[in-house]
């Protein structure tokens with residue numbers, strides 16, 4: 001079965017005064033090992049789509065399946081496991097903690113993982129930092145790094161959890177084209193060499209063309 005399947009998804013945000021239909025009639029499947037890009041204008045529902053895929057939020061109607069099973073059939077404990085172990089997030093704005101060293105930032109998500117010792121945590125963090133080419137920067141702080149390096153730290157943080165799926169929301173959106181290309185190459189390598197499933201929101205056509213499939217959204221709907 002597909003690793004993620006969305007069937008007839010609608011997402012409505014309701015505030016006191018406004019109702020926004022963020023997604024409507026969304027049907028899509030992500031196969032294991034796929035690298036899919038998502039494009040569309042600002043406000044068309046891309047971030048909402050990723051937060052639903054990452055089980056950070058629930059649809060207003062429709063079904064989300066992970067590995068062929070509706071999310072509603074998983075126990076709370078299983079869902080926590082999916083969120084923490086199976087899925088990794090990378091954001092446009094990195095979401096690093098400035099008071100923590102690079103290594104501590106990468107170790108952070110593993111703190112809450114049962115059965116991972118301090119030594120194992122450190123080992124995995126250093127391996128992930130090595131993988132993104134930042135082994136010389138483990139004791140630096142985020143403010144001492146370039147944007148591209150900060151995004152590498154954020155990717156290492158996702159990798160330390162050894163996720164099967166990485167959901168990336170405009171991972172190169174704050175980077176110049178050279179650093180953006182480096183990050184894109186890193187993501188392509190993860191997909192090719194480790195079989196990591198990737199869903200990436202991007203505004204960059206050139207990047208999207210390097211992925212296996214491009215889904216276009218407009219006004220909360222898939223248009224292509």
Ligand code: ADP
Pocket residue numbers: 013014015020021022040041042043044045046047048049
């Ligand atoms: P994109 O990522 O494509 O820019 P979003 O998924 O962030 O789009 O937003 C889709 C629509 O839903 C927008 O109209 C946005 O204003 C609205 N929206 C997003 N999050 C919320 C929220 N938490 N509450 C109310 N409206 C929201």
Ligand code: ADP
Pocket residue numbers: 047048050051056091092093095169170
């Ligand atoms: P944008 O691309 O619009 O700047 P973000 O990348 O900040 O949006 O966030 C993308 C989505 O992930 C949003 O739905 C947001 O609610 C959610 N999100 C942002 N930060 C976190 C976080 N630290 N933990 C969990 N979810 C987050």
